[in-house]
Amino acid sequence: AQTVTQSQPEMSVQEAETVTLSCTYDTSESDYYLFWYKQPPSRQMILVIRQEAYKQQNATENRFSVNFQKAAKSFSLKISDSQLGDAAMYFCAYRRRGNKLVFGAGTILRVKS
Amino acid sequence: DGGITQSPKYLFRKEGQNVTLSCEQNLNHDAMYWYRQDPGQGLRLIYYSQIVNDFQKGDIAEGYSVSREKKESFPLTVTSAQKNPTAFYLCASSDQGSYNEQFFGPGTRLTVL
Numbered sequence: 001a002q003t004v005t006q007s008q009p010e011m012s013v014q015e016a017e018t019v020t021l022s023c024t025y026d027t028s029e030s031d032y033y034l035f036w037y038k039q040p041p042s043r044q045m046i047l048v049i050r051q052e053a054y055k056q057q058n059a060t061e062n063r064f065s066v067n068f069q070k071a072a073k074s075f076s077l078k079i080s081d082s083q084l085g086d087a088a089m090y091f092c093a094y095r096r097r098g099n100k101l102v103f104g105a106g107t108i109l110r111v112k113s
Numbered sequence: 114d115g116g117i118t119q120s121p122k123y124l125f126r127k128e129g130q131n132v133t134l135s136c137e138q139n140l141n142h143d144a145m146y147w148y149r150q151d152p153g154q155g156l157r158l159i160y161y162s163q164i165v166n167d168f169q170k171g172d173i174a175e176g177y178s179v180s181r182e183k184k185e186s187f188p189l190t191v192t193s194a195q196k197n198p199t200a201f202y203l204c205a206s207s208d209q210g211s212y213n214e215q216f217f218g219p220g221t222r223l224t225v226l
Contacts, residue, residue, distance in 0.1 A: 004155075009153075042219070043201065043219070043220050044217065044219050044220075045203065045205075045217035047214060050214070091155055091156070098161075098163070098169075099144060099163075099207055099213050099215070100146075100158055100161060100171070101146075101156070101158070101215060103155035103156040103157070104155055105153055105154055105155045106153075106155050
């Protein structure tokens with residue numbers, strides 16, 4: 001069974017600085033998708049970024065980028081130029097067959113002004 | 114505006130009562146999902162449906178039931194058999210394309226007294 005592990009329950013970053021959130025996963029599949037979701041205090045889940053496993057190039061969306069290491073089964077999220085609005089719970093997720101998502105336990109990100 | 118609605122936002126019920134959570138989408142998506150969120154555990158899949166009149170159990174289906182009579186609606190019933198029903202419940206939907214990102218509703222907080 002696929003599992004997703006986020007080893008950092010909480011992280012803090014100073015406004016305008018860079019922070020990296022860690023995620024590792026376990027799977028025997030070769031083709032899959034990985035996602036980072038953001039859940040602000042409103043609790044609305046928002047897709048931040050996705051990565052297709054067959055693509056070697058790391059995905060980037062504005063200030064958000066990933067470091068995808070397929071052999072190591074690692075999928076970290078880097079947030080550059082952190083803003084107060086980035087404060088939220090961040091979930092790493094793996095998409096298994098049938099479009100079912102497996103989520104990690106989440107990392108709370110606090111942004112200090 | 115296209116989106117997913119869940120109602121009510123907050124729900125209180127007495128122990129032993131069944132309760133039904135509503136989920137409606139106007140995105141014309143074929144697939145719909147129900148997740149449960151508990152503190153420190155991320156989201157876990159309860160049930161999912163890939164087409165009208167068909168649904169499958171997820172990882173934690175015991176004590177829950179669903180129906181999918183219409184494409185746009187996927188109600189979840191929390192029965193008295195669910196031992197610990199107090200949680201935050203999220204509904205999602207996706208189309209059946211190769212990427213098929215899941216879009217989430219705003220959630221319902223269920224408290225059983």
